[in-house]
Amino acid sequence: MESTTQLVYALDTFYFLVTGALVMWMAAGFAMLEAGLVRAKNTAEILTKNIALFAIASTTYMVIGYDLMYPTAGNGFVPGLDWGFLFGGDHDAATITAEGLNHARMSDFFFQVVFVATAMSIVSGAVAERMKLWSFLLFATVMTAVIYPIQGYWKWGGGWLEAVGFNDFAGSGLVHLCGAAAALAGVLLLGARRGKYGKDGSINAIPGANLPLATLGTFVLWLGWFGFNGGSQLALTGFDNTNAVAAIFVNTNMAAAGGTLLGLITARLLFGKADLTMALNGALAGLVAITAEPLTPSPLFATLIGGVGGVLVxxxxxxxxxxxxxxxxxxxxxxxxxxxxxxxxxxxxNAGASFAAQAIGLGAILGWVFTTSLLAWLLIRLVMGLRVSEEEEYAGVDLGECGLEAYPEFTATRRAS
Structure with a gap:
């Protein structure tokens, strides 16, 4: 019996860690997607942001975020904080019972920290091409240490959203809406890129530099999403868990397919052309849409849920x-x-979910993240500013913020006089 328990523990923990590694690989997907959709002169800076934010998220979530999100005490709204993970951890597999095999804190921390980084990666692309690098990294510290973990505690840490019956299986709200709300607050304060909107009300397209790279990034994200949703089942062993993981993988894939197709068709109907960027965003939209509940839909329903996401985006x-x-x-x-x-x-x-509880959770996440992010962005703007100078934006933030170019052989050589 003991050997069986240890085997189950080992298999489930291995599955948990591997799916976490797949989610970590989504950081590469975001980096490639964003690098492909910005102009060449801003590529090195967007890549710097993506690798730095992952390191920041890992560190701040270890120091404070994880203990805020999964506290030993709290009132449902405000978590307690005892730094138990930072100074204690969980190294003794023998203390893990058969009923709690997947709650060993080291494996759980690894799986959760890559979700935190995913939420912050969403912000990176939205504020691209005109934000100061160090202002962004300072916000990343606040976001991953405090803003994200508190709303995560409300649901996944056993807080008040869990009590009211809010459902969010893998994070359509707690990860994706959270990142988007923080991004919206930053974009509103930051303003548009120069030349994007004309004084006459015109909207000027600013094409990305590398659509093959953006497409590769989308495929990487599509792959990583199997870990994102599949790992959120928390276990693989046992008939129920194994069948659930298989269903989650299928539904995740079908939602992405539905989002891609309907996003592409919608773009064709609106613009008269097959817009690749809309197809890419349609795929991601389908994945985001199914993330809240990838288990209960049939494959057909999953395709439709993703398809609606592709139209909406x-x-x-x-x-x-x-x-x-x-x-x-x-x-x-x-x-x-x-x-x-x-x-x-x-x-x-999902017959166990209610529209009222879902609306409450949606409003709570949006309200908390947008308000706290807006305050954080405002403070950063007062202290060090948010936006690069007009000259730096014109030359590209690669030179102004990083002192190098991503594609030096394709640009005019700049030499000191």
């Missing part, structure tokens, strides 16, 4: 442009608007 990107909200990669639409759809779609297939 196209109209949302167009609408935000008309409102002069400049989001270079469409992150607010993909993760925010479609994240809300994903949350509200849960009761369609």
């Amino acid at each position: 196209v109209f949302s990107i167009v609408t935000l442009d008309r409102l002069r909200i400049d989001d270079p990669v469409g992150a607010i639409s993909v993760h925010g608007v479609v994240g809300m759809w994903g949350l509200m779609a849960v009761p369609i297939t």
